[in-house]
Amino acid sequence: MTLAPVLQALPFAVLGAILGLDVVSFPQAMLSRPIVAATAAGALIGEPGRGIAMGVALEFFALESMPFGASRYPEWGSAAVVGGALFAQVPDQTVGAMSVAALAALVTAGVGGWTMVLLRRFNAIWARRQQARIARGSGSAAIALQLGGMTADLLRGGVLTLAALLTFAPLFDAVVSTTRVSGTVSRATVVAIASAVGLAAVWKVVHTTRLARWYLLAGVLVGFGLAGSLS
């Protein structure tokens, strides 16, 4: 299955729209976390197992991002749909698939963060246009502004996902066809990079809490042992 045709990408765009909306605007229930979003994208292709593998890799990256107020951060909801869809469309052990899909997702996350900044500027422009009514205490103006902002965010996520899939699906096919590393090496590389970011992120948020660094060390030792016994 190829994802290039717009019609084939549309279900993913709808999913990306809903999950992009969840990131900030509504309802912020973490449906947009990569582990959820990529699994849902994989499920649309009938491969939730491959979707979640991509989702886990991206979840490591997402551990680093905290949506503080006006700070900039990557938009993982739509990005994980893109990564999950690209990775889930090819058979298991396809050479290089995970690294290329993860790269596409990371680029989409960065672009998605930028589109959120853009939307926030447009929200300010719309708010200024309504300023006279809002200053008079118009309830309908406040409601219209809120619903307008959410609708725009929904569209933002959908357009972003569609554009990213239409751009990256043919690139993905082209790159994967020229890649000469095994699926295992590709997965191992992505996991190593993603886990390093995830581990550093966990360290950053816990190291100031009393005793937490020892809990982390104990956990890592247990985890290494457990992973060794499972492999």
Add this chain to the structure above:
Amino acid sequence: MTAPAIARPPADALALPWRVRAAMLVRMLGIQGAWNYETMMGNGVAFALEPALRLLPGGKGGDRYRRAMARHSGYFNAHPYLAALAVGALARAELDGVPEAQIDRFRVAAPGPLGSVGDRLVWAGWVPFCSAVALLAFGLGATPWGVVLLFLAAYNVLHIGLRVWGLHAGWTHGLRMAQALANPVLREGPAHVARATAFVAGIALPVAAQGIIGPGRAVLGGVLAAVSAGAVLVTVLHGRIEGWRLATLVLAAFVLYTMVR
């Protein structure tokens, strides 16, 4: 210079009908729907408060309703879940007829602490904890939908709980909201969650990595060594470049290498 103290809300105050509470709760799910760099979530606060403001004398469109809507549409920013406390407190203050100057002062002082408490408990605490639990479940072989449901259920217990509790506690305490913020879950919870996150994430990262890579001790050993070195590098570079940006560059270099080698 001494600011006037805030009076305790009257015990015989108007009750907030459950339909109004439900409408406010639903609207609070979209409190950041029109977030912008000027008023931030200000419009969202007015949007969430609006069902309660209809109960003011004069009703919807009345003078007090309009003055309150105009006031609450101005700049406000806090953690989106903990903002429920402010929304409850402001609804109470408006319906109790608290002086406007005091409400304005509260709107300046409340956002920071609400943001701080929410960011520590949720963004830096509960999100990574639930994420680590889900990663561990994946690594231990749970089904994809099992992992997703576990993550969403665990996360949203606190998420929805905070919004419901926040509205109730804000309404109960009014502008004396600091009493609600003294709740041990908010004060001590983040430290406990941080320790739990540290332990579970420590286990989850290698186990989930193994779950993706599949069998093969040599590969796993190499990956875990690379992870440790990479984590130190990302930590050292913190403040200069974000980890995900650095990762994008490294991954792009790897993909290029695999194409040309």
Add this chain to the structure above:
Amino acid sequence: MTLELFRIDDRLIHGQVVVGWGQPCALGFLVLVDDEVAGSEWEQELYRMGVPPEMDVYFDSVAGAARRLEGYRADRRTGMLLTGDIGTMRRLVAAAPGIRAVMVGGIHHKPGREARLRYVFLTADEEDQLRALAADGVAVTAQDVPQAAALPLEELLRGDGTG
């Protein structure tokens, strides 16, 4: 370590300060300098609730902070001093020599202010006050969170709100 960071932020104590800076920099204490908050019990109680139990917060007026600055500097923990506006920071710098660097962490929109960065809006008078701070030998930068680049004053004042 010592009192290392001097920040102008109209939200004073909030997530970017406590988590964004607090965790990577291992902040042990905050000094909130504001004449009104220094005289308001309920506001102090509110801000205190925004700070984790393991972090201390001290409330001070400009005059009090100027007197106690050496004491804060002698603290072995890393600390951050916050003011809610540029004028307060200027008065503190004038009253307490030795403050060499100030970061603008957040000054938000209100009528009359122009957007300079996503998180900094300034009136013409406030821009002059920042220039005056710099002319006094203080390195003025803009930075919301540690992972963002610290922008020098000239770049901040050239901004159009998109940065």
